[in-house]
Amino acid sequence: MPGTIETYFDKLERTRVWRSIFRSGRGTSKLHNALAIQQNVFLHLFPTKVRKRMLGLEATWYLGTLTLGTFIVLVVTGILLMLYYHPSVPRAYSDVKDLQFVVSSGLFLRNLHRWSAHAMVFLAFAHMFRVFYRGAYRTPREFNWVVGVVLLLVTLLLSYTGYLLPWDQLAFWAITVGTNISSAVPLIGDKIRFLLLGGHLVNANALLRFYVLHCVILPLTAVLFLAVHFWRIRKDGGLYVRETEPGVTGADKQLSNQEQGSR
Amino acid sequence: MTPPKDYSAEVNSNMRVSQRRVLFVTRRTSPQVKVYDEEKVQTSPEVLIRALLAVECLIIALVLMSLFFNAPLEGVANPTNTPNPAKAPWYFLGLQEILHYFPPVVAGVLIPGLLVTALIIIPYFDINIEADGLFLKNRKRRMMLSMIVAGSFSLFFLFFKVYVALVPTVIMTALVLLAAFSSPLSSSRFRRYLALRPIFWWIMTWFLFELIVLTAVGTFFRGPGWSWVWPWRS
C-alpha cells in the first residue's frame, strides 16, 4: 500500500508514544473533541463548548482573538530579533542598522515586530471599548475586566519599553519626554525616575533596564495575566450574551422590539 | 389570634432529611442561568478553526504592511541634539497634548491616575444596571444635572484655553440635549437610538471621543514648539 501523508499520520497517531502524549485519542466524536480541549494544559483554559451565536463577527468582532494573535507574532519575531541585538551603547544602534541592511530578511523582521506592536496597542484598546459597549464587563465579569485593564497597561508598557531599544533619536527623546513626567510624581518622583533609568539620565543603564523589562519581566507578566483572562472567561460562564443575561436588556430590548414592530 | 403555621422555615443541606429545595437565583450574580436551551458548538474544532482563520488574516495584513512600509530609524541617539518637537509614541500623544496645557503633576500624574482608576472601577458601579435611557425617568432633574456637568467641563476647558478638548465636549453636550428632547418612539432611528442610551454610554463615548481627537491632534497637527500645523501644508 502506498504511504500517503494521511496514512503515515494515521500510524503515528496510533503509536504508543503519541498516545502517551495526547490522551484524548483519535476520532472526531463529540467526546473526542471535548477531550481535545479538556486534556490539553493550554486549551483547557477555554470551555469545551461555546454558544453558537458567539461565533459570528457581530458579537466580539474577534478583537480579543486578534489581540492575542498580535501578541503571538510579537513573541516569535521578538525572539528572532533578540538573536541579533545587544542591549549596550552604541552597539544597540549598529545592531539595528545591521538588521536593516545586513541580516537577510532583517528589515522585514523588524518591520513585522514594529507594526505588530502598534497593532496590538490599537487592538487592545478596540477590544476594551467593544467589551464595554456590549456590557460584557458586568457581574460576574468584573474581575476579568480588571485583569483586562492590567493587560492594557502591560501592553502599553511593553510597547513603550521597546521604543527605546533601537537607540536612535526617536527612541531617546520619546523616553526622555516620558520619564521626565514620572519625576512630576509628588515626593517620590525623582526616585521613581532613578529606578526606571538606573541613573539620572537616559543612558546605557536605562537601555539595559528597559531591555530586561521588555524581554523578560513584561512578557512574563502578560502571559500570566492572559492565562487568568482566558480561564476567567470559562469560569464566568463563557462569553457574555446580551439577551439572556441581565445588563443591557432594558434599552436594547426596547429598541429591538420597536424595530420589529415598525417592520 | 393568627392560625398556627403549617410550615416551618429551616436551613438544611441534608437531602435525606429535607427534600424540598428553594433556590434563589439573584439577578446579578448568576453566571450560568439557563434561560432557554442555547445552541452550542464544540470549541474543537469549530472555534479553534475560526480563531486560526482570524489570526491568519491578521498576519497576512501585517506581513503585507511590513513588506511595503519600513519601520522608522533615525540617527543614533544624541543627548545634545533635541529634536523639535520631541514626540512620544502615538498612543501617548493624547497625554502629551494635555501636558501642553497643564503642569506635569496634573497632566502626567493626576489625569492618567484618575483614568486608570476610573477604568478599574467601572464594573463595580451599580447605578442603573437595567441600562435604561438616561432621560426616560426624572427627565427634568437629569437634564439639569447633565447640563451642569457639561457646562462645568466646558467652562474649565475654556478657562484654560483647551479648545481641542472643548470641541468634543460641546458636540457631546449637543447630542445629550438632543437625546433629552427625543422620544424612544421617535420616527428618526438616530433619535430613537440616542433616547435609549444609558448614562455610562454617554460618559464612555465622551471619553472615547476626547481620546481620538486629542491623539489625532497630537499626532498630526503639532509641529515645532508644539505649535499648531496643518498636516497637508508641510
Ligand code: HEM
Ligand atoms: C493583551 C490584551 C488582551 C487580550 C489578548 C485579550 C483577549 C481576550 C479574548 C480572546 C477574549 C474572548 C472574546 C473576545 O474576543 O472578545 C476576551 C474577552 C474579554 N476581555 Fe480581553 N483581552 C485583552 C485585553 C482586555 C482589556 C484591556 C479588557 C478591558 C479592560 C478586557 C476585558 C475582557 C472581558 C471583560 C472579556 C469577556 C467578554 C465577554 O464575556 O463577552 N480584555 N479577551
